Amino acid sequence: MLLDAAGRALRPAEIEPPWAGPGQLLLRVRVCGVCRTDLHVADGELRHPKLPLVLGHEIVGETDDGRRLGVPWLGWTCGECRYCTSGRENLCARARFTGYDLDGGYAEWTVADERYCLPLPPEVGDLEVAPLLCAGLIGYRSLRAAGDGERLGLYGFGAAAHIVAQVARVEGRRVFAITRPGDAEAQAFARSLGAEWAGGGQPPEELDAAIIFAPAGELVPAALAAVAKGGSVVCAGIRMSDIPAFPFELLWGERVLRSVANLARRDGEEFLALAPRVPVRTEVEPFPLERANDALAKLRAGEVRGALALVP
Numbered sequence: 001m002l003l004d005a006a007g008r009a010l011r012p013a014e015i016e017p018p019w020a021g022p023g024q025l026l027l028r029v030r031v032c033g034v035c036r037t038d039l040h041v042a043d044g045e046l047r048h049p050k051l052p053l054v055l056g057h058e059i060v061g062e063t064d065d066g067r068r069l070g071v072p073w074l075g076w077t078c079g080e081c082r083y084c085t086s087g088r089e090n091l092c093a094r095a096r097f098t099g100y101d102l103d104g105g106y107a108e109w110t111v112a113d114e115r116y117c118l119p120l121p122p123e124v125g126d127l128e129v130a131p132l133l134c135a136g137l138i139g140y141r142s143l144r145a146a147g148d149g150e151r152l153g154l155y156g157f158g159a160a161a162h163i164v165a166q167v168a169r170v171e172g173r174r175v176f177a178i179t180r181p182g183d184a185e186a187q188a189f190a191r192s193l194g195a196e197w198a199g200g201g202q203p204p205e206e207l208d209a210a211i212i213f214a215p216a217g218e219l220v221p222a223a224l225a226a227v228a229k230g231g232s233v234v235c236a237g238i239r240m241s242d243i244p245a246f247p248f249e250l251l252w253g254e255r256v257l258r259s260v261a262n263l264a265r266r267d268g269e270e271f272l273a274l275a276p277r278v279p280v281r282t283e284v285e286p287f288p289l290e291r292a293n294d295a296l297a298k299l300r301a302g303e304v305r306g307a308l309a310l311v312p
């Protein structure tokens, strides 16, 4: 399914199977998860993608010798810049990203640099493992960035939050889910995954940390107002609308506001080892590959419970 230009529907196309160069693997795509970042690329909110482009960076693939591997967003780094050489490859200035700079997994075949492929836990099925590869990894990185606080607020209860909530509960944290007002279905879903409170307004008590998954800048001052002194607010998405001006008082008291960018391979290794031990249970709705546009439309409309994935 090809993206020819931002703002256009994906187009089914027959193209030559990709050719694996040195160090690369040719993978048959078993499943590819659908991530909000795919929407940002398709809608032109992330600039300068490779075009035409095959989207998709939650790829569950299989090599010709039967190995099942995950291909995440981080597809290549330079290995020599100041970020790469200090354990921060997620910030590499020359990084290439799957389904953005490199063709991804909305296809029957893909190629990936073997060094960036992740071994997948054998006990988790193809469909269920797909959202772990971005929603799970970014959620995990965000949770670490949020610190060890007990009372955790999750703003926006989509694919990432439904995974993070389960990890946070196993760590003994209390989870508060903040959804769009009136979204009773999302609130019930959050409670079913261990949130002790779910609602559309401010949480009923102070938080120690908040993670914002929804791409809405107005949630930043709201989350800062909800966290206690010394608490952290983590912006987990790759895009967010402008953050409205807010009084310094909201940041005062050593509150921390930060973003999380991309992922490092270490996040993948740690999280994919942890997920089956929690165990994380993902709720994933499959779509046939040729219905990728319907899947994106459903995500855009905010009608997804859990995560979506495409099956060639």
Ligand SMILES: [Zn+2]
Residues within 6 Å of the ligand: 077, 078, 079, 080, 081, 082, 083, 084, 092, 093, 094, 095
């Ligand atoms: Zn680098």
Ligand SMILES: [Zn+2]
Residues within 6 Å of the ligand: 035, 036, 037, 038, 057, 073, 134, 135
């Ligand atoms: Zn993603």
